[in-house]
Amino acid sequence: MTPVEQFTQIVEQSEENKIIPFLATLSPQERKTLMPGFKKLFNHYFERIQEGNSFKARGNEAQISLLSAASFILNDRKEFEKTYSLYYIMRGDVLNSILSWYVPSWFSEYINGFLNNEVLPFGYDRLMALTEEGYVIPTPALVARALVPAIYEYIDREAHLTLKILEKRPVTLDEHIWLLFEYECGVNWADRYVRPKISENIEPNWLGVFKKCSDNGQISRERVLRSSLAASARNFTKPLCGWFADLVVLLKPTSQELLSLQQELLAVLSGPQSKPANMALGYLKEICADPAFDKVTFIQQAEVLLAGEVKSIHAATLGILEILAKSNRELQEQICIAVAQSFISPDASTQTKAARLIAKYGDTASAALKEKVSAFGTSLLTATKEIMMPWLQKEEQPSATEQIFSGVPGVRSVLNKDVEIPIVNDVEELIFLMSQAMDNNQHYHFEQILSGALRCHPRITSSHLRQMEPAMQRAIKVIQKGVTGNAGNLERYLAAFLIEYGLLLEEQFPGTGVFGKQRPPKIAAEKWQLYEHGKGAYDPHHQLAGLALLQIRNKEYLPLLSMPTHIGGWIDPVTLVKRMTEYYAASVFPTRIDLQIAIARVAFENAEAALALVGEGLPDEIRQLMLFLLDKDMEPQAPFTHPAVWMMAGLTKAPEKEYAAFAKFPYSQVARAYLTGYFEWMTYNEKYEAYGSFNHEKKEYDRVEAYRAALHINYPSSTNVGTKEYYGQRLLQYNPIDNAILLPEFMHNTNVWGFEKDVARILSLMPNHPDIILARTIGCMSSSMAPEVSEKKMVLEALSSVNMIKPGPSEMLHLFVATSMLHADTTCRALAAEIWIDRVQYGCIDSERIGAIIGTHEKIEWAPMKRFIELATGHMQKVSPLHNEALEKMITACLLQLPDKGIKDLKGLLELYREVLTNNGSSVEGVLTHQLRAWNEIVSLKKVVKTLTAG
């Protein structure tokens, strides 16, 4: 029989015990001849076939085993790895029986390659056996990893801690155990999935092992301490560094030992993690009074420690420095200079501690100390400044060029030249604009493309069509495959517009294609719609796109009335009046949606100039409408042929006013808040069903009654508002009261999830009063806990949009900004602060109201107060005198809301308040007398209240 035949026979007859001896008899060349046959057999028996209800391999257990062994012997590394056969040959003595006569050249490297596997297919003992036989030269990192689980053995399926394997070979305790300090091998969670039996005198993990072995003298205790300290300061993961610190603590080093290890302890202070540094500082405190202590190095290191962010490290470091200063006169100046570094910290207690230390031991004549302290001028808190007076040099005022904000409120204009939206004047510009249509690069591109098409259409020639191909192709892709990248849902409407426009062009220029090779899909009416419940807010843009098409077909080449003139969606009323005059001169009648949006976008700052232009070119009612809109004192005058438009004008001009003349409109039946966005809101403790513990009988979690702080917008009842069930939630269902839908009414049935790429554009539809959408956005912020990604993005985008659009002050705006100042995400908070800073400059935000809202939230501790304190300290303080005043008003209003029993972190807020007052040269307001008296009864607040009332 040929080798091939023999081999085949062994496989087919499942003669597991024959395979290895057989292959051992063959020469390497003969083994090579087996390859094709082997491969065929392997694939045949390993093929998964269906047997009844399950899938299994065709071969039986023995065949799988012997083929795996054959795979190891015959294949090269790459092929062997593909077969996943290692498990079969690792069992029992199979591997050894092969290796005794054949060791693949790749074997050692292959074993070493398991280093990054989640699970090692061999233990330490096995690895050592292979090493001792010379089959493997393991890398140190692999040895370390394999060693980690070697302290557990399983008896009757229970894990027990054992030192047997460690003690088996001298090399383990002599060399290998020390590798655990050099490599990240998981020594800190060796017991993660193991539930070892707990014994009284030893911790059932490596901590216990190290302690026991060093107590027994099996390994050098000194070396363990030294290695642990070094390891805790390495670039390991945080838990691992902390674990090494725990090991040091467990060994309870004596003072003598600590003194001999002081250099290592000092080195730990340079490490990246704070837990080991805290541990080291604790021990250094024990030995710092000893004459052998390396004071100079510590003082040098202290400066770096005090520049960090961790408060506990500051406290510990200052403690040691105090001890050193007390008994080392000659080092006092050096110590004080190091201590001065603490003034970079915004924490009051750290600064006070440091200041007191310097006051006690510092030399007022020391020029070096004065220079150091003065360098921190801007960081010093009030209390610190008072103590540090003798060392402060004259404070430098920021130069005029550095002052971005002056002390006087400026005049806000949204119609600046530098935020003008360019007009698309020629076909070439239109083509390039269309090719970035699907990228949502600017919020106004949607309208700019529509208006551009309207303006330029008469000048389009057949040669332009080919140039529009790329834009058309992208539009087709969006319709067929959905939006990608920065595009939002509105891009679908824009894509549909482009395609319809392209078809129109092809009609106009027969024989000239505009779509290139791919024909567009049929845009049926359904394709323009998104999911029903989301349609609402997208509909105005949808209608504008339809309108533009219609106007082109009707050869009415006038740009849309609602085309914004300035960034943010604003329209210069002068331009609007001119456009309207143009429309009527051409006998084109504006559509309702176009006119509504145009009205909503009017920037009233230029109203007077526009009023002068409202003239004979407009029909009577329209003229009256424009006069009513632009003249703030004027009352509306009948006739009201288009109630929707009149209503819109009233809502834009003065949303708080209900005009008697409009009482008969159908819209007066609607609860007013749905039209103005002036909803009421509440922060309260709402009852809900929390998850309790698992009920084994019912096989589900018990629900328990609990309370959580929640922020809710009150949607009042109204004849046209109902609710509907949507995937287990009750959602608002708003039904427009009339066929002539008002612009604000579109905003209601909007799902804000997945909305973030469109929010800027939707908000820009009503830049004067974006309150409804803001209210819906606030709906994403009901709880102060860390939000889901989409909700965070939504808030972030809304904040950026509000910053860009710059709407006037309103309750919703204040609520939105105030609530964002308490948001879990740092960037959202920072953005809210920036909006406040910008608005204060122009006197168009009510800081007191914001403060009151924050206070209302914090009354029931809706969010950690710390968020606001850190934000105000880092971003809102000392911006300019105007801002400082506004901040003072904000905090006063906030404090007024807080309960007598105080809240968490009230101390921090009061300390901030004191800072602000001192900065402004003000004293605490009389209105706060009652609160302060009540808080004075609280022990932890006594001190800070005293400083407030004394000043």
Next chain:
Amino acid sequence: MTDLLTYQYHTPSLLTRSGTQEQLFLSQYSEIEKREAPCYFQGRLQQPYLTARCLLALSNVVQSSFNLAPFQIALLKDPVVTAGNERLRFEGFSHCAGVYARVDIMPGGHKGEFPEAGTTNVDFNQPMLSALSGIGKKEEIVLSVGKKDLTLQKGAQKLIERKVPLPARWIKGFASVQVYLSEAERMHTLNRVQALQLFQSLPKGVVKTDYYLTIRGGKPIFSPVKSINAVCVGGIHRLRLLELLLPLADELRIFPHPTMQSTTWQLYLGDLRFTLSLSREAWRGFSGEGAVLESLVENISDAWIEAVDKYSYANQAFNATMLAVEEDIDIRMVDNITGRLAAMGLLGFDIDENNFFYRRLPFKLSRVISLHPRMKDAEKLVAENKVEIIHHSDERTEARVEGSGVTHTVILDTDKERCTCTWYGKHQGERGPCKHVLAVKKKIS
């Protein structure tokens, strides 16, 4: 050219204690070095603690990857050191090719000799770095880069071999950073206190939005809102790589690129400088930025490369005019020679001294010279006759370029270049010209 580089170190780098001193031996390897086991530097470090911290910060940059899976961290590229002209420069580039760092030890920062000059890779292994982190303020360090005499160490000497992927984009990124450095302009200088205050406003965790460095009320601060003269910093969490050194530095200087496509942060620590350059976004490396696309890499003649090699000395300031005189080459014929040589990894840029210095990256030139993919595509478009010039004059060029199933319009004006393709639509020219624009430029040149 395979994408793999095999480091072959004769011994690992080591930090050992000898008597009262620490001896830091950095093992070197270069695939283009023909000399036998050169020793580049031997001497004492004048600021041992600070130098050790700088090298640790550099190793942090090399070990960081801001957009890749952790398992790829095992495939790190080692830092590169250039010794010569009384200076030592250690350069590192992150795995994600978005962060560049350099430690410059100036003449006052060391006291030693340079037996050979040149550039090489150095082995930064974990045990050596761990030992380095244990260096205290009182230690002295004697540094050697490469060994003067390769005496056998105690125990068996083994060749340390390590294979790492060396993708073209990594090398190109490494090289193109120098071009960004040369175009950056200093905007802010902060003392230590101001720098620490600024970093207090660094947002915690990984940040996806852009932040801006502004001065407000006389204080520098990071804000998520853009304002006039603000420096845009994308992937700002990467700045945490500087935190280790900030409390030790005397000064921080900030150099934004005029187009805000990168920012450079330089720390001054006595006679040491630590430079950190960040790409525009955390998920974007330096190489794809098109900065060097305009410099046509392949048009450098071999004569120039040889001349630069022959006349230039490691770390010496590079002077194109001098070289042209020596080699009798007409400098006007070659446009932007320094930019191109930098793109090939032959020059580095010293932002402090504001000049290029000779430093040849220790990688085979064939790895570096391969064409940028966009240039390659542009060449292909021209070669396949897919570029049609409709109109061409000094002020304006209009062309049609065949794309995939579509025809693009390219217009080059005196002040801007536009194309109807997706790349241009999305980036509006901020990330360099698209292949269509490049193809048109190539055709009309």
